[in-house]
Amino acid sequence: MSKVRVLVGTRKGAFVLTSDGKREKWDVSGPHFAGWEVFHVKGSPADPDRIYASQSSGWSGQVMQRSNDGGQTWEVIGNKFDYSGVPGTHQWYDGTPHPWEFKRVWHLEPSLTDPDVVYAGVEDAALFQSSDGGKSWSELSGLREHGSGPRWQPGAGGMCLHTILLDPVNAGRMYIAISAAGAFRSDDAGRTWKPINKGLRSEFLPDKDADVGHCVHRIAMHRSRPEVLFMQKHWDVMRSDDAGESWREVSGNLPTDFGFPIDVHAHEPETIYVVPIKSDSEHFPPEGKLRVYRSRTGGNEWEALTNGLPRQDCYVNVLRDAMAVDSLDSCGIYFGTTGGQVYGSADAGDTWAPIVRDLPAVLSVEVQTLA
Amino acid sequence: MIRVELPSHLRTLAGITGDVRLDVAGEVTQRAVLNALEAAYPALRGTIRDQATARRRAFIRLFACGEDLSHDSPDSLLPAAVAAGVEPLVIVGAIAGG
Numbered sequence: 001m002s003k004v005r006v007l008v009g010t011r012k013g014a015f016v017l018t019s020d021g022k023r024e025k026w027d028v029s030g031p032h033f034a035g036w037e038v039f040h041v042k043g044s045p046a047d048p049d050r051i052y053a054s055q056s057s058g059w060s061g062q063v064m065q066r067s068n069d070g071g072q073t074w075e076v077i078g079n080k081f082d083y084s085g086v087p088g089t090h091q092w093y094d095g096t097p098h099p100w101e102f103k104r105v106w107h108l109e110p111s112l113t114d115p116d117v118v119y120a121g122v123e124d125a126a127l128f129q130s131s132d133g134g135k136s137w138s139e140l141s142g143l144r145e146h147g148s149g150p151r152w153q154p155g156a157g158g159m160c161l162h163t164i165l166l167d168p169v170n171a172g173r174m175y176i177a178i179s180a181a182g183a184f185r186s187d188d189a190g191r192t193w194k195p196i197n198k199g200l201r202s203e204f205l206p207d208k209d210a211d212v213g214h215c216v217h218r219i220a221m222h223r224s225r226p227e228v229l230f231m232q233k234h235w236d237v238m239r240s241d242d243a244g245e246s247w248r249e250v251s252g253n254l255p256t257d258f259g260f261p262i263d264v265h266a267h268e269p270e271t272i273y274v275v276p277i278k279s280d281s282e283h284f285p286p287e288g289k290l291r292v293y294r295s296r297t298g299g300n301e302w303e304a305l306t307n308g309l310p311r312q313d314c315y316v317n318v319l320r321d322a323m324a325v326d327s328l329d330s331c332g333i334y335f336g337t338t339g340g341q342v343y344g345s346a347d348a349g350d351t352w353a354p355i356v357r358d359l360p361a362v363l364s365v366e367v368q369t370l371a
Numbered sequence: 372m373i374r375v376e377l378p379s380h381l382r383t384l385a386g387i388t389g390d391v392r393l394d395v396a397g398e399v400t401q402r403a404v405l406n407a408l409e410a411a412y413p414a415l416r417g418t419i420r421d422q423a424t425a426r427r428r429a430f431i432r433l434f435a436c437g438e439d440l441s442h443d444s445p446d447s448l449l450p451a452a453v454a455a456g457v458e459p460l461v462i463v464g465a466i467a468g469g
Binding site: 059061062076102 | 378380381383384413414416417418419421422423428430431464465
């Protein structure tokens with residue numbers, strides 16, 4: 001029978017949640033790396049027992065971990081992230097030049113085919129690759145050096161490269177997103193890059209339609225149709241049907257189009273999910289009601305999913321890496337909150353229940369569907 | 372043998388259960404002790420000093436013999452009692468955050 005493993009990164013450690021295919025009873029293991037911030041934990045699609053984790057602290061910086069047994073045991077791997085050459089400057093919050101400085105790894109994206117290949121998105125924004133299972137890392141510097149880097153600026157959470165999407169069909173094509181620079185695409189395995197932000201509009205920019213500078217919060221794709229992308233921007237939910245060459249807004253009837261995560265149903269490429277958040281200064285659900293919104297039309301027409309979620313007095317946030325789906329026949333969807341709850345739905349969002357409700361603030365949620 | 376005391380989160384990270392005792396060749400400086408520490412426990416690389424700059428991390432302090440050595444040159448000699456193994460070099464995480 002199939003199993004599901006949910007990998008949860010929190011402010012004070014990582015947790016591994018496991019269940020059988022019914023997804024009713026869950027075993028919780030952890031905290032792993034207790035006391036450390038774990039921004040992201042993700043397993044290899046090529047070898048589900050190979051899991052990578054990003055562990056950091058304000059005292060002791062960045063540590064990287066790897067498991068070869070599905071998260072039961074861990075080993076420390078390489079944590080040297082040196083920018084290529086002289087990294088130069090990006091913009092500070094006030095528009096003045098600020099030197100590029102490594103702070104932490106936000107996101108890990110293992111290769112679709114090789115468990116020893118993994119990509120890391122870091123703050124200050126850059127993309128790194130390891131080809132030896134995380135022992136060593138080298139920057140794919142064509143991104144940071146393609147020309148617009150000096151105009152990138154940090155979002156409220158820092159200047160982070162938080163999204164990495166690997167195209168499963170078009171060899172060498174990958175997408176990344178940076179807050180606040182925007183979305184970028186490479187068609188040659190990360191060697192060269194170009195901004196793909198046409199159609200994005202940001203009121204906080206002097207040129208609202210600029211080619212870079214947009215605060216993209218998350219991008220998602222369905223693996224069967226990788227040229228179609230969905231984006232949760234700072235404000236606005238967006239869609240591209242041409243691999244990011246152009247974007248159009250699909251916020252439709254959402255109660256607010258601010259939010260962080262966005263994800264796609266495992267079997268229905270036009271079914272997408274967001275968690276609307278009141279505003280960029282009030283990072284909690286509108287009206288104190290925690291609601292996931294689902295569109296079965298690829299955007300514009302949204303329905304509130306509330307069954308099993310708090311309907312009053314709820315003031316948590318759901319961060320950009322804290323939503324994921326499994327690939328069982330009845331698609332499961334999961335998200336974690338800054339209040340420490342991880343909610344799961346085994347019926348594509350129709351009904352919800354907490355898997356666990358008292359963890360430290362959840363930073364990331366990933367799901368592995370195991371045979 | 373040089374003695375080193377580590378904060379608990381670094382002891383856990385490196386899998387250290389007992390005292391840390393290190394052989395340090397040549398002059399006993401901060402740099403020499405930290406080099407020996409990282410060679411013996413590679414998991415600690417980057418957690419006390421920045422890997423790119425080799426500078427002490429901002430929220431890490433170095434004490435010995437009742438003195439704060441955090442701002443000494445990394446190549447200055449540690450106190451004789453540390454070099455003799457009588458007193459430990461104490462690595463401390465600053466009281467900050469939660």
